Amino acid sequence: MGKYTFDNEIMPDKFEESYENLIEDLNEYLLLEQGKLGTEFSIDDSITELFYSIEKNLVETGQNKNSQIIRRYLSQPTDVNFVTFNYTDTVEKTMGYKKFIVNKDGNEVLVNLQNPIHVHGRLNSSMVLGVNDETQFKSEIFDNDFPEFFVKNKNLTDHVNSTELELALEVIDSSDIIFLFGGISWRHRQSILGKNS
Template sequence: MCKFSGILEKTRINYGVLKANLATDFIQCIKNIIGGFRTEQRDTIRRSVDAVGGGFQYNFISFNYTRTLDKCVEYAKTEVEGLGRRTYNGCVYANTIGELIHVHGYTDRDMVLGVNDETQILNMKLFENEYPEYLAQIIKKETN
């Protein structure tokens, strides 16, 4: 485990204590997501929603390296009834929680900081003599 990951481990949230509140609050945020938009945007979203049949599946993309959103999604899935149902053309459909994708990976197993390729490293001498093993570790496309 890297030093940064160890620091994060020490500042970990006790999710078990917060589980019920996290699930309920997260579901409420999902249900009220449209409230964060301007009026004209809300109207456009409502028209789009009204035109779609079936239930809604909420999927998530995270650019964060931690597992905080993972826990919110995990706990919300246990309370998925809170997302409610919707009626479309006389049929009732359940809303569900789908997948969470971590675009950049996680702090405990993926590169957090780095460069795209060798052209972004100004002083390659550092890697030639003393630390050649770190070169592959600092280039994201080789590490991730």
């Protein structure tokens, strides 16, 4: 979207209207897709499988020290937090139980699933969609208010989703173990979280 503003003669008002329409259309489409979600997949099952497989996979790749660290943390009551950039309620829908027991090496481990944190907003509520910074679009042709919505960092820190971002950062900072699902570049991580680490 940002590149389009450099490559074409555009009218800022028309672009802003199209941007708003895009968010509305994306919202409607994702609501339809979200409605197709069945019950055949369970986050509980995936977490249970993770408890059983992570140490084995680390040992097989020669990461014995990391395996021991993981074993220590995953052998005690565990809170599982979710930070998602997905607009849908897929994570919520695939949670079978908020608390469940994993039987690990003969020990029963209590797992508490926490409510997901939606950093980029949710369907029908504060969806964040845009560019990473003002160099990625022809900012000089737009009024001063437009970047608040179109630049993700401004939207996340100064606008409607600042609370979700703060919660996500607290969870990340206080976590002992972090698993990432999906691809994310280092530069993109920094722009999303606003951190230098």
